[in-house]
Amino acid sequence: MVSQQAVVVRDLEKVFTRRKGLVHRRRRFALKGVSFTMERGECVAILGQNGSGKSTLVRLLSTLLLPDGGSAHVFGHDVFKDARAVRRLVNRVSVEASFFKKMSAAENLAYAARFYGMGPRETHAKIPVILERVGFPASRRNESMENLSRGMQQKVALARALLTSPVLLLLDEPTTGLDPRSKQEVQTFVREIRQQHDSTILLCTHDMKEAEELADRIGLLDRGELLFLEPVEKVKDRYGVETLEEAFFAATGRTFEDEKTEEDEEREVFA
């Protein structure tokens, strides 16, 4: 199968329900009729507050969720009907580094790589190289993850994603909670990946500056709806504003820091 478009999402819908009492069930739309496409090699940033549906979108494209409507294709493969083919092409970095804490960076990377068909000889050669590339000191690769700082763990997470050479990289708030230096290092590395690899990147973040600096196009996901997805200058022109913060206000009538409603908080928990 050969495809030019990296991602094609059409009317994607995800509803979460939660029991309230014995009889009642609450339904909350995590995604409502989301449609967009991504060209191969493109970097698209999706902005949104916590609970806006960003993580749900990433988890749907990662084959970890099934939709309640719509479709999604990655390089021509149906994400929900041909999940195994999609899994070979996709990897992700999420806000939580997510490793076996007692295992070392090298062991965690080897474990992840085995699932992508990389044998011991291959990982033995590649792991030190990839760790060096993300700025992780080679001398610490046999230390257990629990002894590493959050920034170091996130570098290992980046290395894990890149080790499998994904053609679609899903970054779900990869710099949230990092100190400014680690954040800068991760962002620099994302730029490097774009320049040196044939990767398409979907970056979900609530950091507007990060989105503006890294992405070709910026989308705004608000309460499960994709309000726009276009180059940052077009966004600013559309709303006649100077910054993305102002564009968010113009598009939603709220500021990014506004207090969330009970419904927003529930959506955040479900998603």
Next chain:
Amino acid sequence: MSATVDTTFSRMKVLRNELIGLYGVVERNLYLTKRYFLWDLAFLLWTIANTLTIVFISRGVDLTPAARNDLATKLLVGGVIWAFLGIIFEIVTETVAWERWEGTIEYTFMAPVSRPVHLIGMGVYAVIYGLVRAAAVFVAVVLFIGIHLPHANYGAAIALLSIASISFIGVGMMTAVLPLISPEKGTQLGFVAQGLMLVVSGVYYPVSVLPSWMQWIAKISPATYALRGNRDQILHGAGLRFADVWPLLVIGVLSIPIGLVVFRAGERYAKQHGKLKRSG
């Protein structure tokens, strides 16, 4: 953009990747055993102590020395099999719970390795680990209490245990799905299922002493046949008897595919309801 992305994979490459994936699951568990070595040692000592408390019962019963040795052997086999099958059941059952606890569940479940390979990899490791642990418990208790086993057929005992393991892996797969459906309650139910299976199987007593409804359940428990066969092999030097092997093979052949189907259905439910994540 002129270049294209070829996303096809040959069957041979898929098979190769699956085998490497299976190796990866076993290898990861070895890493974890190495890292949690002191915990493993503590659990081993606890199991030895627990088995000793049961086998010492034979020393307090008024019997001839030969009969006392027989009783001690029967209790020892029960204790060792409980430990062995318990470990297999626990490791396979905790496939999901463990990943969720460590926070790696999303990465493992989005990886391009098939679920049967993932679960069988856990089973293979569980059998290897369980055999080593069972052998250590057996040797420690025999030496400590001084049990005489002049007729023991160890080869047949290990072979029967290995056959029984297939069934236990299958049953473990069915219960492994529980933490997917209900993250907390599922793990608890897994332990309950494990206990129930062992209690009906005649761990320290013949199945005939159980109420008749429990005896019916014992007929479909693989532990029943493993315990019965292993006792005869260790006490009387019996070989691999067809009467013990065929029920284990039938249960094994049925339980593995049923376990996979049940797990697949559970995984689909978890994906539909957003439970395939670290916090469930």
